[in-house]
Amino acid sequence: MKPIVILFLWLVFSQWVIAQNADSLNTTNKDAVYQRPFIFEGQKGNLTAAVGGYLEANTNYFSTDGVSEGFSMEMRRFNIFLYSTIKERIKFLSELEFGHGTEEIELETALLDFELHPSLIFRAGIVLVPIGYFNQNHDSPKWEFIDRPLVSTNLIPSTYSDVGFGVHGTIPVQSLSFTYEAYVLNGLQDGVVANEENRTFLASGKNEERFGQDNNGSPAFATRLGLKKRKVGEIGLSAYLGNYNTFQKEGLTIDEKRTLFIGALDYNFSIKKLQCLGELAIIKADIPTDLGQNFGDSQWGLHTDLIYPVWKGTLFRWQNMTLNAAFRFEYLDYNVGDFEETGSNISDHLFAVMPGIGLRFSPNTLLRMNYRYQWDTDLLGNPPAKTAGFQFGFASYF
Amino acid sequence: MRLKIKTSLLCLTVIGLLSFLACEDLLPPAPADNEVLDGQMEGLSATQTRLFLEGDEAFSEVFTPETGLGAYFVTSSCISCHSGDGKGHPSTTLTRFGKWENGQFDPLTHLGGGQLQNRAIAGFQAETIPVEANGIAKFTPPAVTGLGLLAAVPDATLLALSDPDDADGDGISGRVNYINPPDFFSQLKWHLPDDEGRYIGRFGKKAAAIDLLHQTVNAYKQDMGITSDFDMEDPINYAVSAQQTDLVADHEIPAATVQSVVFYLRTLKAPIRRNEQEMMVQLGEQLFKDIECSKCHLPTMTTGISDIEVLSEIQFHPYTDLLLHDMGAELNDNYTEGIAEAAEWRTPPLWGLGLSPDAQGGNYFLMHDGRATSIEEAILMHGGEAAKSRTNYSELSQTEKEAVLAFLESL
Numbered sequence A: 001m002k003p004i005v006i007l008f009l010w011l012v013f014s015q016w017v018i019a020q021n022a023d024s025l026n027t028t029n030k031d032a033v034y035q036r037p038f039i040f041e042g043q044k045g046n047l048t049a050a051v052g053g054y055l056e057a058n059t060n061y062f063s064t065d066g067v068s069e070g071f072s073m074e075m076r077r078f079n080i081f082l083y084s085t086i087k088e089r090i091k092f093l094s095e096l097e098f099g100h101g102t103e104e105i106e107l108e109t110a111l112l113d114f115e116l117h118p119s120l121i122f123r124a125g126i127v128l129v130p131i132g133y134f135n136q137n138h139d140s141p142k143w144e145f146i147d148r149p150l151v152s153t154n155l156i157p158s159t160y161s162d163v164g165f166g167v168h169g170t171i172p173v174q175s176l177s178f179t180y181e182a183y184v185l186n187g188l189q190d191g192v193v194a195n196e197e198n199r200t201f202l203a204s205g206k207n208e209e210r211f212g213q214d215n216n217g218s219p220a221f222a223t224r225l226g227l228k229k230r231k232v233g234e235i236g237l238s239a240y241l242g243n244y245n246t247f248q249k250e251g252l253t254i255d256e257k258r259t260l261f262i263g264a265l266d267y268n269f270s271i272k273k274l275q276c277l278g279e280l281a282i283i284k285a286d287i288p289t290d291l292g293q294n295f296g297d298s299q300w301g302l303h304t305d306l307i308y309p310v311w312k313g314t315l316f317r318w319q320n321m322t323l324n325a326a327f328r329f330e331y332l333d334y335n336v337g338d339f340e341e342t343g344s345n346i347s348d349h350l351f352a353v354m355p356g357i358g359l360r361f362s363p364n365t366l367l368r369m370n371y372r373y374q375w376d377t378d379l380l381g382n383p384p385a386k387t388a389g390f391q392f393g394f395a396s397y398f
Numbered sequence B: 001m002r003l004k005i006k007t008s009l010l011c012l013t014v015i016g017l018l019s020f021l022a023c024e025d026l027l028p029p030a031p032a033d034n035e036v037l038d039g040q041m042e043g044l045s046a047t048q049t050r051l052f053l054e055g056d057e058a059f060s061e062v063f064t065p066e067t068g069l070g071a072y073f074v075t076s077s078c079i080s081c082h083s084g085d086g087k088g089h090p091s092t093t094l095t096r097f098g099k100w101e102n103g104q105f106d107p108l109t110h111l112g113g114g115q116l117q118n119r120a121i122a123g124f125q126a127e128t129i130p131v132e133a134n135g136i137a138k139f140t141p142p143a144v145t146g147l148g149l150l151a152a153v154p155d156a157t158l159l160a161l162s163d164p165d166d167a168d169g170d171g172i173s174g175r176v177n178y179i180n181p182p183d184f185f186s187q188l189k190w191h192l193p194d195d196e197g198r199y200i201g202r203f204g205k206k207a208a209a210i211d212l213l214h215q216t217v218n219a220y221k222q223d224m225g226i227t228s229d230f231d232m233e234d235p236i237n238y239a240v241s242a243q244q245t246d247l248v249a250d251h252e253i254p255a256a257t258v259q260s261v262v263f264y265l266r267t268l269k270a271p272i273r274r275n276e277q278e279m280m281v282q283l284g285e286q287l288f289k290d291i292e293c294s295k296c297h298l299p300t301m302t303t304g305i306s307d308i309e310v311l312s313e314i315q316f317h318p319y320t321d322l323l324l325h326d327m328g329a330e331l332n333d334n335y336t337e338g339i340a341e342a343a344e345w346r347t348p349p350l351w352g353l354g355l356s357p358d359a360q361g362g363n364y365f366l367m368h369d370g371r372a373t374s375i376e377e378a379i380l381m382h383g384g385e386a387a388k389s390r391t392n393y394s395e396l397s398q399t400e401k402e403a404v405l406a407f408l409e410s411l
Helices: A003-020 A029-034 A039-043 A150-155 B002-026 B046-060 B147-151 B155-161 B212-224 B255-267 B279-290 B353-358 B375-380 B384-394 B398-409
Strands: A049-064 A067-087 A090-099 A104-117 A120-128 A161-173 A176-185 A220-229 A233-243 A259-271 A274-285 A298-315 A318-333 A349-362 A365-377 A385-397 B094-101 B104-106 B135-139 B177-179 B199-201 B324-326 B344-346
Touching: A029 A090, A029 A161, A029 A176, A029 A220, A104 A161, A120 A176, A150 A274, A150 A298, A150 A318, B046 B255, B147 B212, B147 B255, B155 B199, B212 B255, B279 B398, B324 B384, B353 B398, B375 B384, B375 B398
Parallel strands: none
Antiparallel strands: A049 A067, A049 A385, A067 A090, A090 A104, A104 A120, A120 A161, A161 A176, A176 A220, A220 A233, A233 A259, A259 A274, A274 A298, A298 A318, A318 A349, A349 A365, A365 A385, B094 B104, B094 B135, B177 B199, B324 B344
16 A cells, blocks of 8 residues: 555544544643643643743762761752744644753753644654653653652663654544554664673663764664553553664674664553552663673563552642652562573662652642662672662752 | 641651651661671771772772773673672683693783683674683682782791692692782882792782782783783784774773772771681681691781781781692693692682672682582592591581581681
8 A cells, every 4th residue: 555545544534533532632641741831831822832841859868788978969850841832733842951950961852743633743853762651751740759760761761862753643532542652763872781880771872972873874663552541541562673783884894783672561540549650661682792691681670659649638828739658669680591600590680669758739849758778689699789768859840 | 627737747747757767777787897898907097998999999890892891801890700809600700721832831822811801892702712722720700808918928928838848748738839020010028039030929819910919900901901001901812813902092091090909909808707606616616727727728827017007917817828739630720820730729718708608699609710619519629738638527527527617607
């Protein structure tokens, strides 16, 4: 079938679908980037441009096996969004992040959306890659926890944005919304292995140069399919596939092609007042055997957050305040496999639990306090290093 | 409504207060000093502590291709082989090779010997053992604790302990290894070179490193492919090309970094014993002497005068004589360094032995290549000069054997 025919059929079909059910478009994970205060106003057509952002800061007091660096304060992030409705169905969105003051400055988003139809939107620019739940939904004020989930930062390399283009859309079917996203990207690069972490670590493959040029001339693909049922929750399946190493230069082959696959399952649902959200990721990578066994060819991990509103009401004349009790657990295995020499298991894993409370002045602003206990087991499986500590902080959209 | 607010406020305050009060209890406690190997010696000054921490950081540094790793290497940080400053694991065991010809051992330097760099960064091809090699040995990383004390024992002590011709007729000879010093070697007053200008080696399983600087410079180069002011040449894979090295400008680390690591090694505390008051342990200690283990695993040594006060004229208990002993055919890998014979190995210190599993993934991997998976297995592998001592051990009653093992685990 010719692409143009497919496109036509698609449009006819989606017109029909949209006629069936036109609401619930704004509530999926795919659209999280637009579900931000202030920016939201712009989408309603009241304004043509909007500015927003968020900021978060916190205190840290951690101790590992009885040794503490003491108390410190941290200005984690100050992010600015710029949004504009260029024309009725052409949107521009950007996000600039200042991490730890001006230590890390990153352009996390700068994209244009051309909407042919809600079920078919072309997107191009620097996009947040749709892997799992967190990457596109990472704004701190949305979370009851100060630390980001480790499966989302150390396996899925959030915040991971990349230059690329592709399509996304929402197809509502009665109380369900089916969403899809599919992009072609430059992809993660060489640092995935032979990095300072001394393990397979995707976040080290987020080479700055990816915004300018692909390191190997072979694009990566990422896609996420989501299914949302109103008032129940959303489940998503995503995948990323690409070559990460510089296997060719000036047209000449200098190395084998090494592929990287990320698969993720994300979930976000409520059972009565209890909200449960999290994601599970698996990673498969072609690793040069010459690098040794520190660099695993298989990793997996998950986190789940449970959030329960224990109190809602008015405090100091602030209305509609909510006090949430929250609990997170997370597990990561950086290196699935056995040692060649002994046949025993390669450990390199961690487990953490994190109870906390979040006091929300509004859905956009909260104070939060977390306690964390983490067990890190090294490659060989020696007694784990135990780290625990307290954090107190705030996060707010503006 | 009012009541509700009050209750919630109260709750909040209570939670807040509780968490502060309980803070210390909710944080993981420090393990006892005698349960871990890492940690500095007692009595260092603030300046010395700072240098120790600098060295600690450098010892943990992970090198990448950008910071000079390789191009040929074994692993990318000191700490991955000497985890928690303890012994290594079969997965971090390194391989050395050479060739015997007419009774002479050639480390095959022109073919990339004596140490195999079995890893390579992207775009390079790791070394393999050349077919010419007929002597190959594996080396499991030893613990690196208490080395400052061992480094401060004067040469004269080692010469006095040695008995190359077994003059006392106890079947145990013991001799020093003599090593050609590297260019950067600087002699101390107590160093006693031989007529050929070679110096006594004391570190490494063949006692082939004269001092901790020698050992450290070699480790940077041979284990990680890191050049320093002391040695500016990266390892090369001659099987591919004698020209090809990594593209990072040499030196890859400055002399100061190497020196801080040496300082760190010198001031790492010696392992502290556990359960030494237990009856079985004390019985074992006596038996250890009775069955003549202590002839090689010498319980007590004394340092000479040192520039670091806490190392100066100190009595300590390493359970080694730092000498080479012929350990028999079974432990002969047909490989050697310096003037050592292939069957000769330097007596390893036994301090910290009981903590080895905490660095070796819960198991024991003992002897030079980790071939013994328990202390008893290690004892039963002793041959050559130690054969008599092994027989003595075998003839002990079960309880006595258990006592010896309990003693060794308390070290």
